[in-house]
Amino acid sequence: MKAPRVTDTTLRDGSHAMKHRFTREQVERIVRALDAAGVPVIEVAHGDGLAGSSIQYGFSSTPEMELIETACRAARRAKIAVLLLPGIGTRRELREAAARGVQVVRIATHCTEADISAQHFGLAKELGLEAVGFLMMAHMRPPEFLAEQAALMESYGADCVYIVDSAGAMLPADVAARVRALKERLSIQVGFHAHNNLGLAIGNTLAAIEAGADQVDGCLRGLGAGAGNAPTELIAAVLDRLGINPGLDVFALMDAAEYIVAPIMPYQPIPDRDAITIGYAGVYSTFLLHARHIAAKFGLDPREILVELGRRQAVAGQEDWILDVAIDLVRAKQQAP
16 A cells, blocks of 8 residues: 545535634634644635535635635645535636635536536646546446546546545445546546545545555544544544555644644534434435425435435436435335235
């Protein structure tokens, strides 16, 4: 195994858990701590990426460009990265982020929609940015399919493509198979982004590294959406034990997690009942609230709806909505002897 590059996403994925309330002071303290601990890339943005601050995704308490500029000024060695979801973020926001000092953009699409990212990769390269592709909800499609989608991103100019376990639904074997498929198909680097819904964020990250992943992600104290991400301080400790530490100060990251991030966290992300359900069902976390509302109307357990929805979404071309699933479940119960 070789030492991977570690990107910390506390200030982006953690924005979900923080309800997008990070302040400039918090960003500066966290960036300085990560930078001093040797983390080479630090992602800063609204949880849903550039231009995510909205009524649909939740308003940021501080404009994201101010947070990005604060991060760029605070970093001495680390590169500052942003996330961009085509359809939310636009060329305008990407140009502004680059002007504020961003050096890396991570362009994220659903794992079946890499073709919508071409112009965004093109602009990233025009701006001289490192461009990383994110294939989200990657558990939903087989390795060979994902490799073809990743190849599209490579053709658009990606420097690396990530397998992203958005729902925390993968097992180590799932991760390894997908990373290997991309390594065999691409001439660029491959990354992996874990979520902890099934308690496997660290195990899956190790499986990715064993399969050849060049880059992996973490968040201090696991601060991220749902059950959180692989804790950066744990990644550092495990890599050090394996003898492949890429230059991370394990104690400094432990202290940053304990004394800087933990005191500002509204809660500690854990695999609770809801998070486990999302990972077990393999659906995106935004479906949870809708499933609860509809389940209450039909007298169902929301877990039944989510599991069935995940089963249907795993079948190519079948994209039923929650209400359709609930109606079918009720009918099935009525017809049961």
